[in-house]
Amino acid sequence: MESSRPYIMIAVCLCARFQAAPKTSHLQAVKRIFRYLKGAPRLGLWYSKNDKFNLYAYTDSDYGGCNLDKKSTSGGCQFLGGRLISWQRKKQTCVSTSTAEAEYNAASSCCAQVIWIQNQMLDYGLTFMATPIHIDNKSAISITNNPVQHSKTKHIDISYYFIRDQAEKRRIILTKVHTNEQYTDLFTKAFDEARFRYPVESIGMMNFD
Template identity: 65%
Template structure:
């Protein structure tokens, strides 16, 4: 706590003043965290002073100048004995303040308080690190990324492997599922989930907590994304059958804790995408599920699983909506890569439905598609502008299938390997 307040002094975060008439003071509180490395070993005991009423994640303080008049109480346990009634006027952004997000201008890509930087020129990395250390009090930066926001990163000459086995161990322990029997797939294929209104209610807070923990895990485990998305649809009134389905996902993770995404160093650098959907797969409202994934060569870089907002009246319509969603994601990736000097045109989107491809390519085909929402027709416009191209792919080879429905063991394992997931 003393180190924290020392940083406030060095960075000139606040000044001790009398509270002006008519101004309100915001309370402060201490938040304590044990910071751990990828092995779970405690590497630092951290204390943070935050403004009350807001919740923040662990990490470093960011000090940005603010214009608003904000006053906070003196930190608990560190009240100035000579001036106990005074308050601190906040000069720079303090975690917990509503004004804090508006106070920052980011000049590098960051996620909240964590920064990843890299370059083909090592000296540039060294220069950036020196610049950061000259202006901020930061923890030592390693030469190689190994752990970031719960993601474990292993690098070697062959490529990069990303996993979350440490996080899996934590959530299995959290929900008392360490000793469960492993399952070979994350979801049952023969018994679809329904409202199951006659079944017994389960603890809604426990259910939502389990879903939230699994959602964060999909950052490196796209193979559980469909199962998690389906289970998340029952968070209002979860029943025993829904809880058992969630536990099935944990049982699968118990058997495959080390599975992760492999990004090979030697691979083509071509952007391509896969699009798919089921048809009326949701038993609640007969809406279809969109699945899509985007690759740079053999490297999976983004993936989507989402229930469609409309009730499709045909397989073609469901596939067309999914293709439009995939197209939107492709355009976003193209935009991002422009910042790095890569201009991708005619990005291939692989679709396993011939009629959908015909609708995209043939503007005269409108008589059969006028009932589809107009917003989905922008994929045709993108095709005409040669931003994307559409190609037929056999259903068995469409890896986006993994994000639209449950599968048995052999088919499921084939798709998992096909998207670039390995067990080192």
């Protein structure tokens, strides 16, 4: 379902967390997802051949969004020009103690996906360096760009410092984006209809009727 409907990923992933022992409320939520899909069978992603061919990404995180264990959820999406080519949503493995840590961990996961895309593009003779990754948290950008580990960041898992290494090699660049223009919110948070419409339209969802 998510291969052409990225905007339902948050609902699908939340239901998937309870698939081992679902309750009635979870089954009702799944039925609502299927009823929606049945009512909009021809809505999908549109890929234009005339867009620019530049690689960029967005990353975001909620903070302690899971009510059961207070773990945060990472989200990311990657574009070639105006074409959405990859997107992710995953609950983080450890509890973050600040929004900066949650956003930094999410940015590291997004960075890994960007590096994988860069390596894949090399097979086609295309080189993408200094790929911008848009994030709406200045503290996470500062942690990435500052080579000194302060006491407030020493507890962060060493695996997440992968993004700092890639930033030093200029393979990626973290750039600040306004929260209202953060497309990845679509994969980490629930919206009302008005707030939901903007990112859905921005990632190129079209009705093919």
